[in-house]
Amino acid sequence: MSHAAMLSRESFVELGARARARVLLDPGTFRELAGPFDGLTSPWLARQGVVPQADDGVIVAKGTIGGYPAVVLAIEGAFQGGSLGEVGGAKIAGALELAAQDNRQGTPTRAVILFETGGVRLQEANLGLAAIADIHAAIVDLRRYQPVIGVIAGQVGCFGGMSIAAGLCSALVVTREARLGLNGPAVIEQEAGIAEYDSRDRPLIWSLTGGEQRIATGFADRYVEDDGAAIRATVAELVALPPAAPRSAQYALYLERLARYDPARQADAAAVRALFAGDQP
Template sequence: MTDTRRLLQSRSFVELGARQRARALLDAGSFRELLGPFDRLMSPWLARQGIVPQADDGVVIGKGTLDGRSAVVAAIEGGFQGGSMGEVGGAKIAGALELAIEDNRNGIPTCAVLLLETGGVRLQEANLGLAAIAEIQAAIVELRQYQPVIGLIAGSVGCFGGMSIAAGLCSHLLVTREARLGLNGPQVIEQEAGIGEYDAKDRPLIWSLTGGEQRHASGLADAYAADDVDAIRQHLLGLVNAPSAERASRYTAQLERLAGLGADVPQLDAAAVRTLYQGDAP
């Protein structure tokens, strides 16, 4: 099959909305939404600040099966408030993970998939959003003792802020080339450190440093997939049965690598960062 024909027959995962993504990953016909938009569980804080809320607060929770095994999927809608985490949306994700934990305690093996399309905490909800992210992180750590928690960053919002820490806590992390992963987003870095430090409009630079391909090459992501629904699902099924990457427990090696990124390293570029994280630096 030629590359052109393969491209025409592929179905972009990045272009799907959160609900479509969750449905596409679960086994056909198994998707059941929990606390959907008709439940009207939305943020009570946004309207007070002149912001129109969304009926599901930008988070879709689905329960179903993944290759026949019980699974919960939490998908963040990046198109609503930049996928930011507020009180309600964060509670929905934490609750879904806790539901999976309860299933495992009751002898029902249930894994979890987090579709991370988020800029981090919702500034309009401040401490409430931060508390919700902390609950998500605690639930990830507890659930991964029973079954894998797989984080998936597809694009185009990326995964930043406190939710990037949640991504690092997952048993496995799957990314696409369009994905981005970092503690701070480009705009935040430029605002705080200046355009000379990081130009938020320089897309090639941004993706060369925090893009999915770079994060996978640097070992910060466990798998790398093309932007295709079938390809991503196949990678996901493989990760469900793979041993946990345990990235969060390998912090000593990460600290040693970070120590090499000191001010005495002149003109550190994307290639040098990749080499350093692969452990090949002198």
């Protein structure tokens, strides 16, 4: 990449959730729904000494992408680590449900979810879990009609129940800075010990759950530089494609591959790649 190109790049990772949604939508079409002035704050955080945020850390924006009707759902990783509770989860699930309803009524609305989340918000545990389950169901419903595109850029990554949501998307876009895993490094270390997974070992973490590894093992579909224009172009390409067989429909293949793995062996990047490439005996 030339020096001029490097200087012209706009980091997508460094943007907040609202700015990321604006980058993806066609110029002049951004319209925020259930925004901060609607006062949809969590009723539970203040009771536990946490200052709530007026949009509960979730941006819902309608507009067009490449001329197609679209809704962008962006999670703000800077608020509570992007964790989802009752209100933020309901905003995402409700928007996806309305997009599916649009399709049934003749408006071919696509959806893009920008994941920056550690999963359920601990302060709202069961309510957050129920909301994430609603998100899963809504993705499965909508993807029958139009693509549901997931983007994991960084810096938080995508973990917990929302990693399942990422796996349910029609296509998943990642950057080198992205991370995707069911459990976060600190949780694994806490439960299995530092010998199993050192949450401070950044090279190890990215080698197993980073964007490059997730592409190599087939858990993501597009690998893009941290550049707003490049991510916008990739998303615009994907929302124009007809719905394809989702990755989640290949569960038998993944179960067969996992059955080959010996959990007594310490996993490393090469072994995981061989496993999901079908090369490991």
